[in-house]
Amino acid sequence: MDLLELFSIHHTLVTIPLGDGxxxxxxEAIGTLFGLACIWLASQEKTIxxxxxxxxxSLFAIIFFQIQLYGLLMLQLFFFCANLYGWYAWTRPANDQGETLQIRWLSKSKLMLTAALSALAIALLTRYIDPVFAALARTSVTLLNLFGAELAMPDPSPDAFPFWDATMTVLSVVAQILMTRKYVENWVLWVIINIISIGVYAAQGVYAMSLEYLILLFIAANGTRLWVLAAKRSQQGL
Incomplete structure (x- = not known):
């Protein structure tokens, strides 16, 4: 199989009998499997x-490039950097005793600040989501064209679900940051994100994506359970 063909979204692995097929x-299949494995291993506190x-x-960035969702492509760049930082933060000593980060809860003050900033970001992004994503798309195309992509400047359509899209975007960024610091609340946010995602994708008729996020919901719920128990053991010094 040609490598470029493998990375093409038109090279179908299987047609899932959902909706119109x-x-x-x-x-997408390989990227999804790696994504599921990533979330599962994170729930087990495995640095790998x-x-x-x-x-x-990386694979999803290639997909979003091919389907011209440049705003989401830029978001993958953030997640790429966050994964690099998380790998570093989980393995480096967190104190003079050489201990690594421990699973813990946000302090009350940090929780309130995180909630306030998240609510403000969601409100602002909901209001300005179309120009923000259009700017991200134009930035992506400009950067890609510097490397000879020769892409036309995109003209994105208005967002179908501005509030829910803004909520998923902001909470995904916040959850990823909290995960890199081993805060239990990251899993609570992933549960919320997955519930919203199931509804949005089902409303758009993308039933396979809804099924994928249903699986992610169960993994996130299990991650919440495991990290709550780990945080309790850490507080008790066990």
């Missing part, structure tokens, strides 16, 4: 999750 490409995460966001 969903043709899942090889790159970041390797799977780096592969996942």
């Amino acid at each position: 969903y043709a899942m490409s090889w790159i 999750n970041y390797l799977f995460g780096l592969i996942n966001v």
Whole structure:
């Protein structure tokens, strides 16, 4: 199989009998599997999750490039950097005793600040989501054209679900940051994100994506359970 063909979204692996039929490409299938493995390993507090995460966001960046979702492509760049930082933060000593980061809860003050900033960011992004994503798309195309892509400047359509899209985007960024610092609340946010995603993708008729996020919901719920128990053991000095 030609390598470029493997990375094409038109190279179908299987057609899933959902709705009118969903043709899942090889790159989407591989990227999804690495994404599921990343989340599962993170729930088990395995640092290797970041390797799977780096592969996942790289493959999805290629997908978003091909389907011209340049705003989401830029978001993958953030997740790529966050995975690199998370790998570093989880393995470097967190104190003079050489201990690594421990699973813990946000302090009350940090929780309130995180909630306030998240609410403000969601409100602002909901209001300005179309120009923000259009700017991200134009920035992506400009950068890609510097490397000879010769892409036409995009003219994105208005967002179908501005509030829910803004909520998923902001909470995904916040959850990823909290995960790199091993805060339990990251899993609570992933549960919320996955519930919203299931509804949005189902409303758009993308049932395969809804099914994928249903699986992610169960993994995130299990991650919440495991990290709550780990945080309790850490507080008790066990």
